[in-house]
Structure formats: C-alpha cells, structure tokens
Amino acid sequence: MAVVVLDRLRDLFNSMRAQSISRYRFSYKRGTLTFDVMFLIDETPYALLFGAQGHNLSFEFHVQPGFRVVHPQLEKADYTMLCSLLGLKWDPNNSFSPGGFLTDFSSHIPATAVPSQKAGPHHVAQVRRNVEDAHKRFFCGWRDNKVRRERVTPENLEKTRKLMGPKTAKTCDQKNISSCWTDIPGGAVAVTDP
Structure with missing residues (x-):
C-alpha cells in the first residue's frame, strides 16, 4: 500500500x-x-x-x-x-x-x-524517547542562559523541538533559553511560553 x-x-x-x-x-x-x-x-x-x-x-x-x-x-x-x-x-x-x-x-x-x-511534553516523551536525558520527561521550567553567559545546547533545542514543538524551540534558540526537565513527576510545572 x-x-x-x-x-x-x-x-x-x-x-x-x-x-x-x-x-x-x-x-x-x-x-x-x-x-x-x-x-x-x-x-x-x-x-x-x-x-x-x-x-x-x-x-x-x-x-x-x-x-x-x-x-x-x-x-x-x-x-x-x-x-x-x-x-x-x-x-x-x-x-x-x-x-x-x-x-x-x-x-x-x-x-x-x-x-x-x-x-503535554511528558506524553510526547513516552513515544519520542530518542532525546537528551530521555529519562527526564517532565518539564520543570526555563533557564535564561544569558545570565550564566552560556549558550543553549543543540541537544536541548532538539529535545525542546521534539517534545514541545518547533515554534517553542525557535523561541528558545532566539532568546538563548533552555528547557529544563526532571524525572520526578511531582517536580513538573505547567508549560508557559519561554
């Protein structure tokens, strides 16, 4: 077929x-x-x-x-x-x-x-497991990398894209923001715009 x-x-x-x-x-x-x-x-x-x-x-x-x-x-x-x-x-x-x-x-x-x-991202993570720190599937916040004088990693952007969507990943790349993840369900927070 x-x-x-x-x-x-x-x-x-x-x-x-x-x-x-x-x-x-x-x-x-x-x-x-x-x-x-x-x-x-x-x-x-x-x-x-x-x-x-x-x-x-x-x-x-x-x-x-x-x-x-x-x-x-x-x-x-x-x-x-x-x-x-x-x-x-x-x-x-x-x-x-x-x-x-x-x-x-x-x-x-x-x-x-x-x-x-x-x-939600944790639902998608149950299926898309080939991401950075795959065991950490619960979203727990954003990290502003400008404060630390660091750059969001390509791996984090790819995880963000796969679990949260391309629009969010693009915003994170433009603003130099990393998505943060935990393996503890109780540590999850509601997803907000970065």
Missing part, C-alpha cells in the same frame, strides 16, 4: 485548530493492545505518534498534505514486536502491513478534540 489517506484526521485537525490545540492525545485499541496516539499539527509534516501502553513499543508516521501517509513503514524490530503483541502469525493469504494498520486505525480517529486531552 503506497499511500494511506486518513480522511478522518481532517475533522480532528479542524477541531484542534478551532480550539488552538496543536498537540492532541487519544486512545486506539486494536485487539488486546491499547495505544496512546498523539496527533501533532505544529510540525511539518504533521506527526502521528503511537505508543503501546504497557510495552516498550512506539513508532511514528509523517502525515503529508491531504492527510496522507506515503509509503507507511516501521523499523523491522518495531514491526516484529507489533505483530507479536497483536498475536499475528505470518500468513501469505492475509498479510499484515503498516498501511493496513493505519487503514484500520482511520475508522477510530475522533472527530472532535476535547481540550482536556491536549498532549
């Missing part, structure tokens, strides 16, 4: 835009697995993140204009684990593909965003 069109994302996208929500979180159940799904519309292309609850499996698809996922693929290890967790056995007459997964998923996309389900 070369292209999967996720038409129902259009309604969710419009609902998110109308409510100024740039990152939204909802659940998707397939078989015995439940996924935390995040739709990020502040990135280009848009991103659709999946994290299997209770398992060390997460993956991401890029959503192109027209809500299309072109040549949906997974890393081999992720594909193998997904098939295993879904209890799928190889069957030449009924093959499983990332495109087929997305086609099934498309009918489970909510049409309306609920403000209480905005995806």
Whole structure:
C-alpha cells in the first residue's frame, strides 16, 4: 500500500485548530493492545505518534498534505514486536502491513478534540524517547542562559523541538533559553511560553 489517506484526521485537525490545540492525545485499541496516539499539527509534516501502553513499543508516521501517509513503514524490530503483541502469525493469504494498520486505525480517529486531552511534553516523551536525558520527561521550567553567559545546547533545542514543538524551540534558540526537565513527576510545572 503506497499511500494511506486518513480522511478522518481532517475533522480532528479542524477541531484542534478551532480550539488552538496543536498537540492532541487519544486512545486506539486494536485487539488486546491499547495505544496512546498523539496527533501533532505544529510540525511539518504533521506527526502521528503511537505508543503501546504497557510495552516498550512506539513508532511514528509523517502525515503529508491531504492527510496522507506515503509509503507507511516501521523499523523491522518495531514491526516484529507489533505483530507479536497483536498475536499475528505470518500468513501469505492475509498479510499484515503498516498501511493496513493505519487503514484500520482511520475508522477510530475522533472527530472532535476535547481540550482536556491536549498532549503535554511528558506524553510526547513516552513515544519520542530518542532525546537528551530521555529519562527526564517532565518539564520543570526555563533557564535564561544569558545570565550564566552560556549558550543553549543543540541537544536541548532538539529535545525542546521534539517534545514541545518547533515554534517553542525557535523561541528558545532566539532568546538563548533552555528547557529544563526532571524525572520526578511531582517536580513538573505547567508549560508557559519561554
């Protein structure tokens, strides 16, 4: 399957835009697995993140204009684990593909965003783990590097971009501000503009 069109994302996208929500979180159940799904519309292309609850499996698809996922693929290890967790056995007459997964998923996309389900940085961090100090996923504030006569690191900017969005990362780069993170849930604070 070369292209999967996720038409129902259009309604969710419009609902998110109308409510100024740039990152939204909802659940998707397939078989015995439940996924935390995040739709990020502040990135280009848009991103659709999946994290299997209770398992060390997460993956991401890029959503192109027209809500299309072109040549949906997974890393081999992720594909193998997904098939295993879904209890799928190889069957030449009924093959499983990332495109087929997305086609099934498309009918489970909510049409309306609920403000209480905005995806916070710690939600995104559950899926995007390849960041600086990945164990520190709770936002705990901003550090003005001008005071210390330092410069925000590229790694911190990349973590900020992946977990908080490109607009926030750009502001941090321009103002020389670092995002600060903790591994203690109780140390988290509400996200404010830098």
